[in-house]
Amino acid sequence: MRKQKEDSRIDPRVKRKLSYWYGFLIIFWVLMALAVAQAFIYNSYVGIDHMPLFYVLSMVGFWAIVTLVIISIIFYQKKYYFDKPMKAMSQAAKTVAEGDFSVCIEPYHKPEKYDYIDVMFEDFNKMVEELGSIQTLKNDIVGNVSHEMKTPLSVIQSYATALQKADLSPVYAQDYIDTIVEASKKLDSLITNVLQLNKLENQEIILDIEKLDFSRQLAEAILKHELLIEEKNLKLDIDLEENVFIASNSGMLDIVWNNILSNAIKFTDPNGKITITQTSDAKKVYVQISDTGCGMSQRTLSNLFDKFYQGDPSRASEGNGLGMALVLRVVNLLKGSITVESTLGRGTKMKVELPRG
Ligand SMILES: Nc1ncnc2c1ncn2[C@@H]1O[C@H](COP(=O)(O)OP(=O)(O)O)[C@@H](O)[C@H]1O
Ligand SMILES: [Mg+2]
Known part of the structure; x- marks a missing residue:
């Protein structure tokens, strides 16, 4: 990450600045008023017979010096603890807005002495990294x-x-x-x-949840692939329950079955076998789709749900690597889960679990 360089120029959009002399005058008049009030109090208890002009002038001078010291401390504090970090922050934000996500603002203190500004810098750096x-x-x-x-x-x-x-x-x-x-x-x-x-x-998707005949919906999805299965002379072994109803969305379920099935068909050589089993209990339905295809390497398995990932480059033209990425997102949306077991050269088994309602 690139550290944000300090720019000493003042941003032209900054129009209001705290004036040193304006601050001086305010504090001076407050202190003078307090000093006069003190003189009155003193006078009412002890009494002041005579106050030489020289004494009054030196008091004014004294309070002017006190004011100078106070205003200088305030300005120093403001400059180093507020203006400087805010300027760094503003410059870094501007750089990010211009599309450069490599900026990083260095906190002013060591972690054991962090103040809120340092914490803000650290969070800002994290945010920029994430955005990048x-x-x-x-x-x-x-x-x-x-x-x-x-x-x-x-x-x-x-x-x-x-x-x-x-x-x-x-x-x-x-x-x-x-x-x-x-x-x-x-x-x-x-x-x-x-x-x-x-x-x-x-987008926040609001699903149309309907009561649907789950086993029938799955059977219909399988049927749509019958032609391809026949073309490759694959043996199809199906074991489905009957009249299993769940509350779900059939369009979304179609995405899941179509992608898993088309992969099973695509990655299984002719004369292979695809087995589909569906079971259920009071809370969930379980679907297991296994094939005797080429299986997946450890690397493909760990990238299976990534967008555009395709394990076998020689078959890349047959798909776009988005199928399983979609399946995972849909299964999550339906509050279900998917697990995959695969052995290279032996085949793949995908298990989908979905809540009944
Ligand atoms: N049943 C399967 N058998 C073997 N490999 C599979 C199977 N399903 C998915 N894969 C691997 O996972 C990759 C990603 O799958 P997918 O997202 O559906 O993309 P695509 O089918 O477009 O290549 C595939 O390219 C393939 O390497
Ligand atoms: Mg696919």
């Missing part, structure tokens, strides 16, 4: 999204250009159209995922 990491994350996401969008877009562009050729054979044309449709589907899924994630992270 959020900003980096945001930039990463913008970079990742743009990168992910560029690939299908350039596919669409080049194949559409090829389609414009007059002498293109219909066989090739059909091929090109299929590729364009695939690429636009990928783009659509990327944008949907990014929007859903953004909504989940940045």
Whole structure:
């Protein structure tokens, strides 16, 4: 972190400054009034016959010196304990506002002698550090999204250009159209995922909670993947209960099942097996989805829920690395939990627990 350099110039926006002489006059008149009051009190008890002019003048001079000492102490204190730290703070805040998150204000005292200003500096530094990491994350996401969008877009562009050729054979044309449709589907899924994630992270979502037939909802989600399962000749073993009702949101549950299932299908080689079991008790429902696919390394497991993380670069084109990030956020939103066990080369088991209401 970069330490904030001190700038001796006065910020042009600062219009009000405590005037030294104004302060002097106020304190002087207060002290003079007190001295006169003291003379009156003295006079009423002891009596003052005569007060030489020289004595009066030297008293005025004495109080003027006392005032000078007091005002100097006040100004020194204000300058070093208030103005200086406030100026450092204002300059640092200005630097952050300009987009530089590397500033750090050095506290004035050692930790064992911290005052509130030092504590404020330390909290400010922490806040800037946090803001900086959020900003980096945001930039990463913008970079990742743009990168992910560029690939299908350039596919669409080049194949559409090829389609414009007059002498293109219909066989090739059909091929090109299929590729364009695939690429636009990928783009659509990327944008949907990014929007859903953004909504989940940045807005207070008020869910429409309804009583729903949980096992039926899960069965319907599985059914939507039937074609893909058949295409890969995967064996599907399902064991679901019947008439299990829970209070939840079916749209959100769809996100969870679709992502876990599509991963299980995608990462399992042809002729593999996917097993789905659903059980329940009075308080919760439990779903276990396991596959005999490629499994995950320790590294993939620990980054599984990170946005844009994809474990296997050779399959990166088949997804966007947002699926599991979405699953975790949705499961949290539904006050459930997800656990993952996976062995490289053997398969993966994901367990989702959700409250019944
Ligand atoms: N069932 C699974 N078997 C093996 N690896 C998986 C499985 N599910 C997820 N992964 C790994 O986790 C990564 C992140 O998953 P996900 O967020 O859904 O992204 P995507 O599917 O778009 O690659 C995947 O790229 C993959 O490496
Ligand atoms: Mg996925």
